[in-house]
Amino acid sequence: MEQKKYDLLTLGELLLRLSPPGNDRISTCNVFEKNLGGAELNVAAGVSLLGLHTGMISRIPANSMGEYAKRQILSYGISDRYLAWDSTPEARLGLYYYEYGAAPRKPQVVYDRKNTSMTRMQLSDFGPDLYDSTRCFHTSGITLALNENCRRVGMEMIKAFKEHGALISFDVNFRGNLWTGKEARECIEQILPYVDIFFCSESTAQLTFEKKGDVKSIMKSFTEEYPVSVVASTRRTVHSPKTHSFTSIIYDAKTDTYYQEEPYNNIEVVDRIGSGDAYVAGALYGLLCRKGSCSKAVKFGNAYSAAKNTIPGDLSSMNLQDIRDIIEDHENTGYQSEMKR
Amino acid sequence: MEQKKYDLLTLGELLLRLSPPGNDRISTCNVFEKNLGGAELNVAAGVSLLGLHTGMISRIPANSMGEYAKRQILSYGISDRYLAWDSTPEARLGLYYYEYGAAPRKPQVVYDRKNTSMTRMQLSDFGPDLYDSTRCFHTSGITLALNENCRRVGMEMIKAFKEHGALISFDVNFRGNLWTGKEARECIEQILPYVDIFFCSESTAQLTFEKKGDVKSIMKSFTEEYPVSVVASTRRTVHSPKTHSFTSIIYDAKTDTYYQEEPYNNIEVVDRIGSGDAYVAGALYGLLCRKGSCSKAVKFGNAYSAAKNTIPGDLSSMNLQDIRDIIEDHENTGYQSEMKR
Amino acid sequence: MEQKKYDLLTLGELLLRLSPPGNDRISTCNVFEKNLGGAELNVAAGVSLLGLHTGMISRIPANSMGEYAKRQILSYGISDRYLAWDSTPEARLGLYYYEYGAAPRKPQVVYDRKNTSMTRMQLSDFGPDLYDSTRCFHTSGITLALNENCRRVGMEMIKAFKEHGALISFDVNFRGNLWTGKEARECIEQILPYVDIFFCSESTAQLTFEKKGDVKSIMKSFTEEYPVSVVASTRRTVHSPKTHSFTSIIYDAKTDTYYQEEPYNNIEVVDRIGSGDAYVAGALYGLLCRKGSCSKAVKFGNAYSAAKNTIPGDLSSMNLQDIRDIIEDHENTGYQSEMKR
Amino acid sequence: MEQKKYDLLTLGELLLRLSPPGNDRISTCNVFEKNLGGAELNVAAGVSLLGLHTGMISRIPANSMGEYAKRQILSYGISDRYLAWDSTPEARLGLYYYEYGAAPRKPQVVYDRKNTSMTRMQLSDFGPDLYDSTRCFHTSGITLALNENCRRVGMEMIKAFKEHGALISFDVNFRGNLWTGKEARECIEQILPYVDIFFCSESTAQLTFEKKGDVKSIMKSFTEEYPVSVVASTRRTVHSPKTHSFTSIIYDAKTDTYYQEEPYNNIEVVDRIGSGDAYVAGALYGLLCRKGSCSKAVKFGNAYSAAKNTIPGDLSSMNLQDIRDIIEDHENTGYQSEMKR
């Protein structure tokens, strides 16, 4: 399996994010900060920054905004080989507006992501070498929820990658504005037979999958009902829009073991968008890197997510050395230098 | 009374506010952020954003800065019908410089608001239809303190509006750099016989009106000495320039009832200027809206003030739905979504 | 006719414009400058800034971006009474990206304006008082080209306003990316029987209406074939993206007279978007103001358009005094002060 | 005379300048760029940057804005020894708003400079060592026009400096918004008996002093009527707000000689404010430097003025080497390098 061209390919939509600077508001700001985002992009970017080979499967408009998206992807070291270009007059890049919060004002998202180039993606947009080129394939519930077409294409891709021997990673990432819990559950239950690594938060498990019990038993239950190997579940505590704490549990079915560590407390949140995806990135790195393990996955997942909260934009910019420093500081109970010099 | 053209007219000065970005200082910054402010403007803007019809009575220079002020006022949906334009060579818009604080450095204001167009306002600047056009008239001690002329014109306006059946709302808003406590008390005591809704903080009541006793008894005393119907008193706790808590009490003389609720604690302060005026706006909305009540006044007042602290500039931008969300979250003791999607 | 509430109502889509600062590019810039635009908004804004009463008929999303659009409209003194709010999940504000040019690089527009809230507008979105409230109604070919629905609603509105005695103003504003020349011609020929004031450039007349002959005879021919009273035709000479010249001819059918004046030469172009609409605004002001005339129309039209090119954003900010100064300087052949002090 | 502490002291008001970025407008911009200006400050700064010892005589508010002014003055190497601090409640720094132009829109200035700390300046604000400390004293008609008090104090200072042996330099700098031509003439005629170096443009000489004839004979006439030694007169040709040409003539009475050179043509104007003062600075440097002469004055004056037009803000930042390079390029008719590396 080591001989594949990519360690990870992710399938997902690329979105323009427009945000007012500082604590200004969408309705009154004068400029928008411009970022590229998208759950599966965030995952690919993180894994790439940590040193593995990744690529992005997506569909973007053949105009200057598509150029923008491509340039951003390349800058993270992600391959653009599987970007399909939409040259039709309907071509568009989805976008969303994001407003930072400050207690008691919550952060706010306004979506404008319907009828995008991505929603008209076809299997035939991508070359025949696609399925054989990666060790691991990742997507999330967001992609499946975009529309009927994406759901169909996404599910076919999952099956095709599985057939070609790729590990299948899936993050539920439930979004109530894209589909209902019932729709999500029915769709994901069709996918779970193919999934190896499953990301699902406790509350999603309870609300969407109608699971009962504590988080550990819920996690285990997925591995009992489906041939899932690894289940990861995060817990974020929101003290205020500017202060969070974060931790996670990873369950390894093969050894029937739960992995966890001390939470990252009192994170000084600069930009919380993408921190869930950063967790997935860190965890996948922990599993896919040389001598990967669930123990590494929980450490890298937690650290990568905690650190992402301190970085403006959807995407992390932490490389391997950065994140090793974060982990070392987190585990260090003695003297802490105040600064990296 | 419902047939009047405006729900609220406010009388006050419009000020240019110039502030260094972020935590930069007045003496060293390179650009100034440009905002319009003024206590009574802040009140009119809030009530307008919440959905009532408002107008602003003021006097501004007939130059590009007056144009700026007019455009800002219109953008909040406030009527510019009663803006008088000053075409004399002395015409000027008052201004102040505002520097944000960070413990142990306090926020700082430098005023440059003498000899402004407003200070030469005359009753004859406004048409004869003025007094008949509104359900409620509001001004504050700042307007009366500007100079002798403003005091005289302001007091005549209060009387004329009262005669034409408008509710009179008055906020003491004591500023030691504009007049002495003694001057303020003597002036306001002449006004109180006309006031229906009276805003006065506990410390102002004690220091300026030399009232003794707890805040509730002081509030009640105003309604006993004068024909005031409603007294509102706010309490702000300043943990640091970046963290405040806020609450208020409203006393309804007719029913001899005090209204209060849980404070908004640990507000993440982005810009505290105008949050007192936002309280007045929320409270007046609570009283003047359909099915208005003191109970609504305290809820909307507290929420509007707390939320204002999170918004850059003197003026709020929270509309009715925004503030209902804040109130709902404040009253909700169960699960809280982290974000508005 | 003077007793109507508005002097001008315009029907058209509101668009968010996102542009890179300075000469940066869409694909590489880091922030976008945020402006509101739209051909018919630009017209209403200009006429409002010049002092007449205007309103905008449009449909916008019931979210923060709609709030933004509303605030901008209000800031120009345009009434928001006929803004319909779209609360459906499909609600969106159309947008476009605009990149400034520098020879030999041309300015560039990327549109993302399909499936917007506007395209689902219905006659029933607006109250029954609509048609009786204005002296003049204006729209352009862009509105009719948006989709089949807008074409139908737009045409019905034109007829209804005509029936209620409003002057009908129409600007062809041909955009090859919205419809073909043939579609445009067939549609506009159905409208011309209702049009009083017709804006059509020479090249559009030739290419779209397949007219032959010089511009003057073409202009006259419209008034011979249809009951059009006034035809206005502009001429822009593009020396480079940063230097244009501009002038126009207006034909008055009643007196069979052509009005023109010296061109504005060597305009230092800061932002050329909206300068055609500014021409319409100036011309309509010239016709609709007290003692309006075609002679005023050509002066105000040319001056308003020339001046708009020097102002960033789609919308002008020139008021009546500003534009009178421009006209006076343009007509003045003697000493010119260098600066307005 | 060489032993004096300063080469030049100037008397004048310090003003805050607020300008919209780029071609934005005063009425619509979101931030103001912050600069310090003032005609006599501009002169002192230029002479200081060129290497002589200068100081500024002025009066500023004892608050953060005064601090700002002081810091700026120090950064140009100008002494703050003769800055008087105003601690009264009336203290204020004058200001003006400046909007850049683009043809056909002219640049625009809005003043707010009445009742400033400067207007209440007294001779007693400055120590007794003032008059003995400088080789040359410079002020302009602006200072004398501020108000009656400034006129009186300014004239007394001129006489006192003259008595102590300083050269007196005076720039008419006529501003029609501060006083009438008649007031200016009557005042300046009282001063001319003390003036050694006189700056007066051709048009000012004609309009204000009602002089007839060509510029050279007018210049000479001043030296015949008064004991003036040197008269300098500039000529600016405004092709558009973004393109000017500039040159000057200097007349030396002692040798009855006129000095001039090729104009600086097609200056790419970035910010024209202060370029007249930069001329005075360059010319004074040319006269006051080691081996100073009228020939140097005309070269340095023209070059310093031309170069100032390319620098944002009121104040130049060209040092001696910079300006020598400009002069060398201007005089060089052969190969020109494109860039300074």
Add this chain to the structure above:
Amino acid sequence: MEQKKYDLLTLGELLLRLSPPGNDRISTCNVFEKNLGGAELNVAAGVSLLGLHTGMISRIPANSMGEYAKRQILSYGISDRYLAWDSTPEARLGLYYYEYGAAPRKPQVVYDRKNTSMTRMQLSDFGPDLYDSTRCFHTSGITLALNENCRRVGMEMIKAFKEHGALISFDVNFRGNLWTGKEARECIEQILPYVDIFFCSESTAQLTFEKKGDVKSIMKSFTEEYPVSVVASTRRTVHSPKTHSFTSIIYDAKTDTYYQEEPYNNIEVVDRIGSGDAYVAGALYGLLCRKGSCSKAVKFGNAYSAAKNTIPGDLSSMNLQDIRDIIEDHENTGYQSEMKR
């Protein structure tokens, strides 16, 4: 030859460029715009944007600034495979400060590029597969002039690439602040025996190589003295810092033919840095693309250079479609659309 991994590898230093915004100055600006530059990077970026496979051979510090450089390189689609990382304490990224000009003020460069990581590059920093991986190798005189070590390594690389069958492209790019003309000539004469494509301006040929005669005969002489196949020579006319004209001649030795076309006149210069390198990029693309030719080289070279002048930063962002549009407009003598929609 088509089977090689890269179409072009370039060897050169990566430099941080810091420039004041707009026309601000190095000595007074408050922020620096941050760009990556370097002559050979600019070439690789252009060829990559036009669609060929490129890589960069360089050495950068193993810190956040190196990360920055790497991310930028990747964003242009350039391979980072041959970036060597310097982890020593001496590691540094060279930098320069760039100030835009405005007549009569010239643009200005201040270098700080000594002792950089690049200057300590070794052949052993790069893998053994290097020489076999590319169809064409390009470097410039700047790389050879950095220091003795770079000269040695650069010359050895040229020979090794030549031996492995790569085309050798070389741009003299003479910089008087790095070496003398004599040093340059002696070094380059040692290289010319290996060069296939030679870029040398007329003035450099005359001054550095002491060639006599007109530009065409000089160009031809290089192919007579050395086995050079193609010689390209550019001509830039600097009307002012903001207006240039540009053209070039290419000589093909095999067919003894000169290729040229109409100049690009009156280019509106936004940023002229890198426009010479953009010429090399366009010309190399014209030679290396499918059906490449000298005729294509001159068209793409001129267009790419002219267009680069309109783009801020050292690097172009024009892709193949962009540049085809520029060429088409340049060759089109009929109607020109004003804008790309």
Add this chain to the structure above:
Amino acid sequence: MEQKKYDLLTLGELLLRLSPPGNDRISTCNVFEKNLGGAELNVAAGVSLLGLHTGMISRIPANSMGEYAKRQILSYGISDRYLAWDSTPEARLGLYYYEYGAAPRKPQVVYDRKNTSMTRMQLSDFGPDLYDSTRCFHTSGITLALNENCRRVGMEMIKAFKEHGALISFDVNFRGNLWTGKEARECIEQILPYVDIFFCSESTAQLTFEKKGDVKSIMKSFTEEYPVSVVASTRRTVHSPKTHSFTSIIYDAKTDTYYQEEPYNNIEVVDRIGSGDAYVAGALYGLLCRKGSCSKAVKFGNAYSAAKNTIPGDLSSMNLQDIRDIIEDHENTGYQSEMKR
């Protein structure tokens, strides 16, 4: 001693600091904020802002960056008399990149300060009047650690100033990336015989000087081993990158007394760089001002340091009144106004 020209001269390197805005990162930001820094500059600036006469001894490049440094120094009222200008081709201003932190991401510094103009400083760069011109001379371990040459020159200066009767102030300011603890100790032990005022943190004393015992006994030990009069030791508690607490102890050998006060708790850190130097500045002011004392030193040192943390950039901008207000608030246990009006 009061008759000396300066109260304080400091010797040290001037550094350009480049920092990403807000919480952006070095590797991804688009602009750098530009500041001047340097430990000894920070000290001189603070003492100058507090009202004493200071000057800076340093060596800077004779280019635009040197101009920048000079202008900044002058703006703080620091004399530039002892700035030596480096006109060699090797001239360069050192620089460093600074990235703000947010828990769990630490602040980060990347240095690029080798081979700077400062490192080639010679005693002969400065005039013979240097040693006689100041009451106090200050430098720090950073200067001695720059290179062998700086160490030699620095030590000779210390001795020469001591001989001429100046007080010698020295701050260990240990930086592990410049030298080892052993190198530092050996060097500083040679200097201690000349030092009057010694700044050394507890941890530095323990780690570098291998001192045992509590901080008070360590402080005293320096005065026993060497003729040091005053030892000051600070303690910073880093709760997170955005929240610190700070206090200090000063030991007066003559009276064998320790001075301390309540810590400044929960400082809202905006920019922590330079806050250690601000402590030195405040403490030196406390000792050197009229009626100076160790008691004043501890108050001004703590307040100046605490306040510096709230100011962006390396340098404070707090003047004497600002800092007196901070001290008064710190000592005030009663009612606190929220704002300075």
